[in-house]
Amino acid sequence: MSGRQLPAHIAAALAGNTADSAGQPWAGRDLSGPENPLHAFDDDDGAADPGLLAALAGLLGPAGRPGDAERAVFGALTTARVFIPIVARLSDQAEAATGLHSDKEAEMALVTLTAPDGRKALPVFSSTEALGRWHRDARPVAAYASRAALAAAAEDAQLMVLDPGADLTFVLRRPALWALAQQVPWTPSYEDPALASLVEEAAGLEEDVLGVGLRPAGGVLTRTAGGSIASGGGPGPELRMDLRLRPGLSPDGVRDAVASFRGKLLGLTGFVERVDSLDIKLTR
Incomplete structure (x- = not known):
């Protein structure tokens, strides 16, 4: 060969x-x-x-x-x-x-x-x-x-x-x-207004999702060999998604709602192209 x-x-x-x-x-x-x-x-x-x-x-x-x-x-x-x-x-x-x-x-x-x-x-x-x-x-x-x-x-x-x-x-x-x-411009996913709009639109189609917020995840940061924190360049996950679900869902209902929303996002080309790795947190 x-x-x-x-x-x-x-x-x-x-x-x-x-x-x-x-x-x-x-x-x-x-x-x-x-x-x-x-x-x-x-x-x-x-x-x-x-x-x-x-x-x-x-x-x-x-x-x-x-x-x-x-x-x-x-x-x-x-x-x-x-x-x-x-x-x-x-x-x-x-x-x-x-x-x-x-x-x-x-x-x-x-x-x-x-x-x-x-x-x-x-x-x-x-x-x-x-x-x-x-x-x-x-x-x-x-x-x-x-x-x-x-x-x-x-x-x-x-x-x-x-x-x-x-x-x-x-x-x-x-x-x-x-x-x-x-050789085109790049905006970090956690500060991308186009991505935020796309996520909000997708959330509006999920009856169990009441709200969603995007911010930097812990994986954006990294450390030097000496232990100092650097404010970028980490391997990820770089995007944190705070997800607020409808109250009263059972544990299985919560799992299904998160899986449904995540699957919808992963089916959107605009989301996949802008996001390298995602950390989802449930909020009240």
């Missing part, structure tokens, strides 16, 4: 091809970066993008709205260069030791991680130093973060993890990842 090929722009970078514009995962979209073929990184010193560093530092500033902090990091990623780790195929022993996964049939392969919930995640790094601390044998390939998001989509990854193993690790959840790949 032949090995899985690397995404075209990553393979081109490894081969030294500076004219890559083919093999884009989503046809018709120019994701080459600001007036940039791959040779834009020829003089790259490997340092982290200053705007991205500032946005990440903002996560540790005075407590504010998580949405502001997460939008700032997303905004910085729309123009930032990151590094994608590429590794030679790993032996079974090396895979067991590192927890990394790669395609053994390919000479070089993207590294993917497995998130705690079982989903696939693509690690990327703000600097070559951060990548080297994480995996000394990985080869850094410079790419705009939007390109890295496309690489994640090509690998069927639903998360992109920025600087795993560093003091602060930021998880870009699925809706933000897809928005970055498509």
Whole structure:
């Protein structure tokens, strides 16, 4: 069986091809970066993008709205260069030791991680130093973060993890990842007025649902290696739904009402596209 090929722009970078514009995962979209073929990184010193560093530092500033902090990091990623780790195929022993996964049939392969919930995640790094601390044998390939998001989509990854193993690790959840790949704006689900309207409309069709409120869930926050709380970048759940049901329902009635409403929401494309993970709490 032949090995899985690397995404075209990553393979081109490894081969030294500076004219890559083919093999884009989503046809018709120019994701080459600001007036940039791959040779834009020829003089790259490997340092982290200053705007991205500032946005990440903002996560540790005075407590504010998580949405502001997460939008700032997303905004910085729309123009930032990151590094994608590429590794030679790993032996079974090396895979067991590192927890990394790669395609053994390919000479070089993207590294993917497995998130705690079982989903696939693509690690990327703000600097070559951060990548080297994480995996000394990985080869850094410079790419705009939007390109890295496309690489994640090509690998069927639903998360992109920025600087795993560093003091602060930021998880870009699925809706933000897809928005970055498509180069379109992103609003956190817990602050999205269009999502709130969609949920309220769906709740109006459920006779046992009297009210619903949306706010950030605990999974939005994360911690640094030293234990400091960061106001964004957590792996989720990122959306908390406070659900008020009709009084007098039996335990089975409560369970059925929640399941019915949840099923209705999961059947709505607008909901699924905007929400990565959901935490439902019953309120009075």
